[in-house]
Amino acid sequence: MISISILGTGNVAKHLWDTFSKHKEIKVNQVIGRNLDAIAYYRNKTKASSDFKSITDSDIYIIAVSDDAISTVSQFLKDKKGLVIHTSGSAPLNELPSNLRTGVFYPLQTFTKGQPIDFKEVPICLETKVEADGQLLHKLASLISNRVYFVDSEQRKKLHLTAVFANNFSNHMFHIAHEICEKSNLSFDILKPLISKTVKKIETLSPYESQTGPARRTDKGTMQKHIDLLKEENHKEIYRLLSRSIQETYGKEL
Amino acid sequence: MISISILGTGNVAKHLWDTFSKHKEIKVNQVIGRNLDAIAYYRNKTKASSDFKSITDSDIYIIAVSDDAISTVSQFLKDKKGLVIHTSGSAPLNELPSNLRTGVFYPLQTFTKGQPIDFKEVPICLETKVEADGQLLHKLASLISNRVYFVDSEQRKKLHLTAVFANNFSNHMFHIAHEICEKSNLSFDILKPLISKTVKKIETLSPYESQTGPARRTDKGTMQKHIDLLKEENHKEIYRLLSRSIQETYGKEL
Numbered sequence A, B: 001m002i003s004i005s006i007l008g009t010g011n012v013a014k015h016l017w018d019t020f021s022k023h024k025e026i027k028v029n030q031v032i033g034r035n036l037d038a039i040a041y042y043r044n045k046t047k048a049s050s051d052f053k054s055i056t057d058s059d060i061y062i063i064a065v066s067d068d069a070i071s072t073v074s075q076f077l078k079d080k081k082g083l084v085i086h087t088s089g090s091a092p093l094n095e096l097p098s099n100l101r102t103g104v105f106y107p108l109q110t111f112t113k114g115q116p117i118d119f120k121e122v123p124i125c126l127e128t129k130v131e132a133d134g135q136l137l138h139k140l141a142s143l144i145s146n147r148v149y150f151v152d153s154e155q156r157k158k159l160h161l162t163a164v165f166a167n168n169f170s171n172h173m174f175h176i177a178h179e180i181c182e183k184s185n186l187s188f189d190i191l192k193p194l195i196s197k198t199v200k201k202i203e204t205l206s207p208y209e210s211q212t213g214p215a216r217r218t219d220k221g222t223m224q225k226h227i228d229l230l231k232e233e234n235h236k237e238i239y240r241l242l243s244r245s246i247q248e249t250y251g252k253e254l
Helices: A011-020 A036-040 A067-077 A131-144 A155-185 A188-204 A220-229 A233-249 B011-020 B038-041 B067-077 B133-143 B153-183 B188-204 B220-229 B233-249
Strands: A003-008 A025-033 A047-048 A060-063 A084-088 A102-108 A124-128 A148-152 B001-005 B026-032 B047-049 B060-063 B081-087 B101-107 B125-126 B146-149
Touching: A003 A011, A003 A131, A011 A025, A011 A102, A011 B153, A036 A047, A047 B081, A047 B146, A060 A067, A067 A084, A067 B220, A084 A131, A084 B133, A102 A155, A124 A131, A124 A155, A131 A148, A131 B011, A131 B125, A155 A233, A155 B153, A155 B188, A155 B233, A188 B153, A188 B188, A220 A233, A220 B067, A220 B153, A233 B233, B001 B011, B001 B133, B011 B026, B011 B081, B011 B101, B038 B047, B060 B133, B067 B081, B081 B133, B101 B133, B101 B153, B125 B133, B133 B146, B153 B188, B153 B233, B220 B233
Parallel strands: A003 A025, A003 A060, A025 A047, A060 A084, A084 A102, A124 A148, B001 B026, B001 B060, B026 B047, B060 B081, B081 B101, B125 B146
Antiparallel strands: A102 A124, B101 B125
16 A cells, blocks of 8 residues: 655646546555645545645655746655655656655646546656665556656656647647638538557657658649748748758758 | 549559449559559550540549649540549639539649559549539549538639648658657657657647747747757747747737
């Protein structure tokens, strides 16, 4: 049995609670957060409080708050003997007090309110100062996920950065496509099989090999027609920059 | 039975041949293309030739060549009575000779050599000058796909443009993520569940609703850290432009 205190009530905290609470080998002792509305969700489920001074003894304290607040919350754990971990992709391990047993438990996934997550497929990136704590954290992570990795602070920063490209920026590309569809009375549904295929392709090919389109084949005529069709200056600028970047990737002259 | 001449030997032509040849109600009379290596593939399968003067009578002539060559190839069909169609997303219907029965058959998918396609899920966008030809084309398209749409030339141009954002540019985002992973000794596989989830989310939410990340929440600290982490000027520029575009989308001050 691993006992846990969850500190924080945002998306990550909530998804972790939902998953942990289903496992017999994990006991969530309490959830603590400043947000009273968010805390209300846990009232009849576990001990829930907005008072960070009420932290009880647990094997692991999970600080699942915004990066800016990690250090502040960790001050309430000064005299704790359990393992203190944060869940941030970009904060380093040493954001936590050096005199404590500390670690990182970074679930690499995009969490949305109200959308359930199957943690089994969520990569969980771990880091600890000492090996014994790594084993404890690995035990916890393996209970909920089949994809557990050890990733140090430098690598994790890079990973968080790549997630912005792989998720946030690709989603923004979908958004621009959606916007243009709406303005042209086209259903965005027509594009969905193409989007699915784009992702299926990179299961077997690298994105480098998968690339197609006018920029890939230096089809200047089509690129110019597309830029002329775009109405927003911002979209033109994105089209130009990404087309140039694709052409540079394949070593074509501009 | 619908009889067909395929004119062209590129990816689209080949994928159409592979699909058509499996259907009893479709008969491919011939495949014609200039590329002798490509034509060799069809030698023992159907009548294959590199001589455009050898075009026989068919119900439908499918011009599946690059946009620049559509007009040239259509000159060989001057005296034909069948329906002459092209498969381009960006060329208008009137790229084909006005004295012929003409149409467009645009499969909205990304075709890669050697990767088989399940046409049932490929949206096929049709356009014809007259309704009777529309019915013929709809019959052909429905034999191979469950997603058949009528889309006029103006809309199709927009659709082709949105496909560049939805497929080509999102794939380039995956490529940049892949590049950074490689340079940091991280397996790109760690990112694959995140990428899958990005696409699954937009089955039920709009991309507007799905957006997460530092730009979405105007987390300037993280954005600056990411820009500092990026080594290539080109990647910095893309990060800045797309983050600005996301912030503008959500009406935040810059």
